[in-house]
Amino acid sequence: xxxxxxxDIALNLLAVTAxxxxxxxVIMAVAIRIENQSIIDIFWGPGFVLAAxxxxxxxxxxxxxxxxxxxxxxxxxxxGLRLGLYIGNRNRGHGQDKRYTALMRHQTGSLVGFLVxxxxxxxxxxxxxxxxxxxxxxxxxxxLGVIGAIGIAIWAIGFVFESVGDWQLARFKxxxxxxxxxxxxxxxxxxxxxxxFGDAAVWTGLFLLALGSPWGLLTIVSPIVMTKLxxxxxxxxxxxxxxxxxxxxAYDAYVARTSGFFPLxxxxx
Numbered sequence: 109x110x111x112x113x114x115x116d117i118a119l120n121l122l123a124v125t126a127x128x129x130x131x132x133x134v135i136m137a138v139a140i141r142i143e144n145q146s147i148i149d150i151f152w153g154p155g156f157v158l159a160a161x162x163x164x165x166x167x168x169x170x171x172x173x174x175x176x177x178x179x180x181x182x183x184x185x186x187x188g189l190r191l192g193l194y195i196g197n198r199n200r201g202h203g204q205d206k207r208y209t210a211l212m213r214h215q216t217g218s219l220v221g222f223l224v225x226x227x228x229x230x231x232x233x234x235x236x237x238x239x240x241x242x243x244x245x246x247x248x249x250x251x252l253g254v255i256g257a258i259g260i261a262i263w264a265i266g267f268v269f270e271s272v273g274d275w276q277l278a279r280f281k282x283x284x285x286x287x288x289x290x291x292x293x294x295x296x297x298x299x300x301x302x303x304x305f306g307d308a309a310v311w312t313g314l315f316l317l318a319l320g321s322p323w324g325l326l327t328i329v330s331p332i333v334m335t336k337l338x339x340x341x342x343x344x345x346x347x348x349x350x351x352x353x354x355x356x357x358a359y360d361a362y363v364a365r366t367s368g369f370f371p372l373x374x375x376x377x
Contacts, residue, residue, distance in 0.1 A: 111321040160185060160239070164177055183313070191270075207346075239330070269302045273296065276291075
């Protein structure tokens, strides 16, 4: 237990929690005012940037390896800010997402209480939980080493899949000739969800960057929770349900030849 300064990490967790609560509270207040709960999606990535910045500042007097601290801060910031900018640009001018509109139809009791229970409380908790590798890595005194290098490489693979996949999909949707068609080109020919696979890889890489000591293994909850969310809850499962309704047999054929998550060569018809 002496390999990491657990008291300092606990204080770091409290600081991150306080910052995230304020951050989420401000977003919720704005969302209520403009009657658009979708804006929380824009700030999902930046929420992790906030956790990384707070952790970096709070850990400044610790014995954490400076290179590791800077790398983790930079990688988290690049991922989170790109994601926020992409979703913000994608959602601009579209109003509230239909998922949130459907959810709001079930509102009971006070509006604020309902929103905290159903949207903002969960989002804030997940930011705090999933960012644990980022927080712990700031206090690891060991140099990056081989595991750190592998973590950076996996992060890079994930970032490429996520950013290139989003770019390819945006270009596909921008072409009127593709209206009603299934996106099955580029990375989307190798996995039905290059962006979600990329997200999972990014957080696996950040988890490896927290392994400056064996105690970093405790933060494995981060990539597990993120991957579970992407595959079974808010990501793949929900999206594919809607795609099957809207695209029908064309999407079924795409599913038959394309890997559901991990990139694999497409099957021959």
